[in-house]
Amino acid sequence: MLVKVTGVTSEQFTKRMMFLAWIACGGPSGMGFLQNRPNATEDEVWTNVKTRGDYPGGRDDQPDEVYGDYVFGRMMKFGASYGPDGIKINTEKPRPDYQSLGISVQDNKGFDSGN
Numbered sequence: 001m002l003v004k005v006t007g008v009t010s011e012q013f014t015k016r017m018m019f020l021a022w023i024a025c026g027g028p029s030g031m032g033f034l035q036n037r038p039n040a041t042e043d044e045v046w047t048n049v050k051t052r053g054d055y056p057g058g059r060d061d062q063p064d065e066v067y068g069d070y071v072f073g074r075m076m077k078f079g080a081s082y083g084p085d086g087i088k089i090n091t092e093k094p095r096p097d098y099q100s101l102g103i104s105v106q107d108n109k110g111f112d113s114g115n
Contacts, residue, residue, distance in 0.1 A: 003087045010082040025074035032073025
């Protein structure tokens with residue numbers, strides 16, 4: 001799904017979206033408690049999803065793409081790409097058994113994949 005944004009850049013919107021998704025994940029999963037940063041800022045979460053910071057070596061070889069796998073111990077499994085045309089996100093419904101974000105979506109009875 002391609003989402004067009006106005007008023008801010010697609011990068012600014014994606015940054016906020018990833019931070020809010022990280023918050024929605026709640027707390028750490030499993031051994032994620034070792035990387036837990038409950039007071040991480042929006043900028044710290046952004047840096048983490050841009051560089052895959054929870055993994056040795058990280059990466060930033062795709063400048064207009066972000067992915068949160070385990071971000072500061074929280075299991076996200078969520079990503080997006082952004083550019084001048086808007087933001088492209090996966091439209092599959094998050095899975096509560098696999099993504100912490102899916103638990104929040106399920107609890108709020110939200111998420112319309114647009115399909």
